[in-house]
Amino acid sequence: MARIEVNHLKYRYPHTENLALNGVSFQIEPGEFIGIIGKNGSGKSTLCQAFTGLIPNFYRGAYGGNVKIGEINVRDVEVDELCQKVGIVFQNPFNQVTGSKLTVYDEIAFGLENLGLTRKEMIRRIDDALEQLDITKFRDRNPFDLSGGQMQRMAIASIIAMNPEIIILDEPTSQLDPQGSEEVFKAVQRLSQKGITIIMVEHKMEKIAAYSDRVMLLDEGKMIDFDTPQKIFSRDDLLEHGVLPPAFTRIGRGLGRKNAATGEYPVTLNEAKEALEGMAV
Amino acid sequence: MMGRLEIKDLHFSYTENEEILKGIDLVLDQQSTAIIGQNGAGKTTFVKLLKGLLQPTSGKIVYNGTDLSSMTVAQIAKHIGMVFQNPNDQIFKNSVIDEVMFGPMQVGMSKEEAKVHAMDALEMVGMEKKCKVNPYDLGLSERKLISIAAILAMDPEVIIFDEPTIAQDYAGKKCIGEIVEHLRNQGKLVLTIIHDMDFVAEHFDRAVVFAKGGVLLDGDPKQVFSRAEILEKAFLEQPNVTRLCHALGYEETFLTTDDFVEYKKGQ
Amino acid sequence: MKSISLYEEKNSTLNHLDSGCKMLYMVAAILVPALIGNKWANVAVIVLSIFLLTISKVLRKTIPVLSVSGIVILTIVIIQGMFRAGNTTVVLQLGPAAFYKEGLLYSLGIALNVFNILLAICVLIFTTKPSDMVENFIEKGFSPRLGYVFISIFQIIPQMMETMNTITDAQRSRGMETEGSLLVRIKAFLPLISPVVMSSLVDTKERAIALEVRGFNAKTKKTFLNERKVTTTDKIINLLLIAAVLASVAWRVKLWLG
Numbered sequence: 001m002a003r004i005e006v007n008h009l010k011y012r013y014p015h016t017e018n019l020a021l022n023g024v025s026f027q028i029e030p031g032e033f034i035g036i037i038g039k040n041g042s043g044k045s046t047l048c049q050a051f052t053g054l055i056p057n058f059y060r061g062a063y064g065g066n067v068k069i070g071e072i073n074v075r076d077v078e079v080d081e082l083c084q085k086v087g088i089v090f091q092n093p094f095n096q097v098t099g100s101k102l103t104v105y106d107e108i109a110f111g112l113e114n115l116g117l118t119r120k121e122m123i124r125r126i127d128d129a130l131e132q133l134d135i136t137k138f139r140d141r142n143p144f145d146l147s148g149g150q151m152q153r154m155a156i157a158s159i160i161a162m163n164p165e166i167i168i169l170d171e172p173t174s175q176l177d178p179q180g181s182e183e184v185f186k187a188v189q190r191l192s193q194k195g196i197t198i199i200m201v202e203h204k205m206e207k208i209a210a211y212s213d214r215v216m217l218l219d220e221g222k223m224i225d226f227d228t229p230q231k232i233f234s235r236d237d238l239l240e241h242g243v244l245p246p247a248f249t250r251i252g253r254g255l256g257r258k259n260a261a262t263g264e265y266p267v268t269l270n271e272a273k274e275a276l277e278g279m280a281v
Numbered sequence: 282m283m284g285r286l287e288i289k290d291l292h293f294s295y296t297e298n299e300e301i302l303k304g305i306d307l308v309l310d311q312q313s314t315a316i317i318g319q320n321g322a323g324k325t326t327f328v329k330l331l332k333g334l335l336q337p338t339s340g341k342i343v344y345n346g347t348d349l350s351s352m353t354v355a356q357i358a359k360h361i362g363m364v365f366q367n368p369n370d371q372i373f374k375n376s377v378i379d380e381v382m383f384g385p386m387q388v389g390m391s392k393e394e395a396k397v398h399a400m401d402a403l404e405m406v407g408m409e410k411k412c413k414v415n416p417y418d419l420g421l422s423e424r425k426l427i428s429i430a431a432i433l434a435m436d437p438e439v440i441i442f443d444e445p446t447i448a449q450d451y452a453g454k455k456c457i458g459e460i461v462e463h464l465r466n467q468g469k470l471v472l473t474i475i476h477d478m479d480f481v482a483e484h485f486d487r488a489v490v491f492a493k494g495g496v497l498l499d500g501d502p503k504q505v506f507s508r509a510e511i512l513e514k515a516f517l518e519q520p521n522v523t524r525l526c527h528a529l530g531y532e533e534t535f536l537t538t539d540d541f542v543e544y545k546k547g548q
Numbered sequence: 549m550k551s552i553s554l555y556e557e558k559n560s561t562l563n564h565l566d567s568g569c570k571m572l573y574m575v576a577a578i579l580v581p582a583l584i585g586n587k588w589a590n591v592a593v594i595v596l597s598i599f600l601l602t603i604s605k606v607l608r609k610t611i612p613v614l615s616v617s618g619i620v621i622l623t624i625v626i627i628q629g630m631f632r633a634g635n636t637t638v639v640l641q642l643g644p645a646a647f648y649k650e651g652l653l654y655s656l657g658i659a660l661n662v663f664n665i666l667l668a669i670c671v672l673i674f675t676t677k678p679s680d681m682v683e684n685f686i687e688k689g690f691s692p693r694l695g696y697v698f699i700s701i702f703q704i705i706p707q708m709m710e711t712m713n714t715i716t717d718a719q720r721s722r723g724m725e726t727e728g729s730l731l732v733r734i735k736a737f738l739p740l741i742s743p744v745v746m747s748s749l750v751d752t753k754e755r756a757i758a759l760e761v762r763g764f765n766a767k768t769k770k771t772f773l774n775e776r777k778v779t780t781t782d783k784i785i786n787l788l789l790i791a792a793v794l795a796s797v798a799w800r801v802k803l804w805l806g
Contacts, residue, residue, distance in 0.1 A: 038450075039450040039451065039452060040420060040421075040422050040448075040449075040450045040452075040453065041420060052761055054757060054760070054761070058757065058760060078765070079760050079761060079765070080760070080763040080764070080765050080766035080767075081766075083760075083761045083762065083763050084763075087761065088761050090754065090757070090758065091448065092754060094707065094751075095751050095754035095755045095758060096754075096755070096758040097703075098696075098700065098755075098758075098759060098762075099699075099700035099703040099704045099707070099755070100679065100696050100699040100700040100703070101679065102677070102679065105773075106679070106773060106774070109773035110762055111762035111763050112771075112773070113770050113771055113772055113773060114762060114763035114764055114766045114768070114770060115763050115766055115768055116766070116768035116769050116770060116771050117771060118771065119771065119772075119773060119775060122771075122773050123773075126773075144703065144706075144707070147320060147321070148320060155758075158762065159761075159762075162762070162763070171448065174447055174448045175447060175448075176476075177319050177320045177476050177516075178319075178476055178478070178516065178517055178518050179319055179516035179517075180320070182518075203448070203449070203450060206521050239451070242450055242451050242452055243450075243451055244451040246521070247479065247520075247521035247522050247525070247538050248521065248525060250538040250542075251522070251525065251538050251541055251542060254538060254539070254541075254542030254545075254546075255542055255545055255546070269521070269524060269525055269528060272525055273525065273528050273529055276525075276529060277529065329717070332717075332721055334717050334720065334721070354720045354721070355720070355723045355724070355725055358720070358721055358722060358723035359723065362721070362722075363721045365714065365717075365718045365721070367714075367747070369743060369746055369747045369750065370711070370714050370715045370718045370743055370747065371715070371718040371719060371722065371743060372742075372743060372746075373738060373739050373742035373743055373746075383722060383739070384722035384723055387722055387723030387724050388723040417746070431722065432722070435722065435723065
């Protein structure tokens with residue numbers, strides 16, 4: 001399994017003046033669930049696209065430093081070669097539907113056909129991906145007839161079928177209703193448990209806190225911090241970086257309730273419950 | 282003048298065999314009201330009816346004593362404004378100020394009047410300094426604010442938002458929350474379709490839960506969000522603070538972290 | 549279903565036939581009567597196409613196609629019937645309008661040709677999944693990109709129509725009139741079309757990236773999930789069709805020589 005290594009990554013979009021990423025360095029171990037947070041324009045989506053080689057290979061622009069997936073330097077390989085190692089899912093499920101297939105089953109096959117897999121291998125992988133995302137029952141539906149949450153899960157299944165070791169999700173639930181988001185989060189969690197490295201950008205801090213092993217805080221193209229959710233959300237300067245901590249952390253902070261052992265504020269419902277239990281009602 | 286909408290036994294269907302709205306009775310006045318519910322519950326259809334973009338199959342909507350079906354969409358636009366989900370669906374002018382002046386001039390304001398209203402609206406969303414900029418040179422969250430200003434400048438008595446917080450960060454949500462409260466304090470009727478329950482709990486006076494084309498719950502957010510089982514059946518969640526209180530077994534329902542912290546400190 | 553594809557799965561004999569076979573039928577149905585150069589050949593093939601459409605349960609779908617082209621044909625019949633150079637024999641007198649035999653026969657020839665071509669095309673597209681057709685082409689070396697554009701249009705246009713509706717709603721909500729006199733419509737054009745263009749550009753870019761990360765530009769040779777089954781029946785039909793074309797070529801050559 002591949003380790004991700006980012007060294008002094010700098011990037012500027014064509015026809016712009018400011019650096020979208022300004023000297024970012026970190027490592028991600030195989031199988032980690034990483035949450036990326038920060039205000040709009042802080043470089044989150046740019047970083048996501050840098051993992052997949054879309055930056056700089058699709059967008060061009062000025063690029064410095066490097067992104068390594070295992071031994072591969074992202075910049076040196078084509079996007080279609082890398083897509084078998086790193087998959088990416090975007091915000092808008094509609095725009096990820098190819099529009100050239102009439103059923104969910106065929107839609108998932110799209111990427112596999114491009115890779116030239118045998119029919120037998122395709123069927124094995126599609127069946128498996130449908131199962132993992134819990135959408136087997138929609139296999140014969142028209143992709144455009146699905147709900148947002150179902151469509152987004154189909155998009156993830158289409159990526160999973162390509163067997164990547166790493167999946168990047170760029171605000172995958174922001175266009176979905178609560179039920180749809182929950183379906184997507186549960187599905188992603190299952191993939192994470194199977195050992196796939198997950199990197200997710202998300203504005204719902206409660207979800208990030210609940211699912212991530214580590215959280216990366218970005219601001220103005222720089223990495224401010226990269227640590228456990230408890231450490232990140234206990235920072236005093238989060239609001240200055242444009243991030244509101246989870247409700248549970250705000251309550252812990254408001255009442256001065258920390259975890260006695262670690263000295264950190266609670267970040268999830270369960271942690272908050274533990275910290276508050278015993279306080280008089 | 283204050284806006285008051287009376288909805289009487291409202292039914293709507295696109296096709297004969299599938300009814301989208303199955304008899305809605307509501308009076309909307311004087312409050313900021315959030316309409317929540319799963320996708321497909323009929324929320325969007327409902328607000329389209331309020332804007333006259335669709336006509337009811339039966340029942341009626343009365344705005345300040347006038348049946349909406351006797352007004353054209355353009356006439357309704359003077360009184361009831363709506364901010365669509367995606368700002369890209371409406372922006373077409375080359376400068377922010379022209380974009381924001383478009384609506385007011387369509388509903389009959391003079392150029393000077395429109396300009397005054399447009400500048401006021403831009404100030405309210407904090408974009409007055411960017412009035413000469415091309416909207417397409419702005420980021421999506423700023424374009425969203427432009428699309429809000431474009432409706433506020435028309436000075437309608439009722440303002441409807443469709444998912445205003447989608448893809449907004451903390452600063453964006455805070456700004457939109459302030460706009461909602463400001464409008465409400467001006468005596469406007471503010472309605473929104475929204476999935477973000479924490480935002481509803483923070484900024485709205487009333488929550489109406491739609492499910493399967495009918496109203497499932499209606500009341501102040503405290504009442505509505507205390508009904509965990511019913512919300513669950515409608516595939517909705519409680520706000521995070523409410524969930525925590527629920528998990529701790531508290532009788533009382535809290536909506537915001539501040540309320541909760543205040544309450545605990547007071548003990 | 550939000551697809552404007554003309555194909556509908558009816559589980560008919562023609563649905564199960566290989567797409568190549570139906571393409572060949574279309575070519576043969578157009579070529580054979582043209583080569584033979586006899587109106588009765590046209591009539592025979594038209595009858596055959598109608599028969600095929602009937603057993604495939606899609607005859608009704610040809611009505612809009614035929615009625616639109618029927619109007620065009622009718623004007624041709626009227627104009628040629630009345631004014632064609634060389635008109636001499638009056639066959640029908642309607643008040644001041646005289647219809648001539650020569651012009652009518654000439655336009656009948658055009659009509660038969662047009663209907664024959666249309667029906668042959670209908671046989672192909674109403675009974676064949678567009679993706680089957682395109683995959684067949686790609687296998688023969690046709691560009692996968694062009695193939696993609698061709699199939700995706702059927703699904704992406706309805707999506708664009710929906711965006712268009714939302715945009716119309718958004719602008720009407722700002723007090724803009726979209727219905728009424730020509731002037732009103734002209735005024736409404738810019739506020740409607742600019743957002744459509746902008747949002748299509750955004751959507752297209754996002755979709756291009758989504759395709760890219762699914763290996764759309766991979767240099768490996770593409771494979772296909774759906775197996776192309778060319779049965780013995782398909783092969784026999786193909787041979788018969790080719791034989792028919794060859795026979796009519798021979799007939800034509802014989803006419804020239806003789």
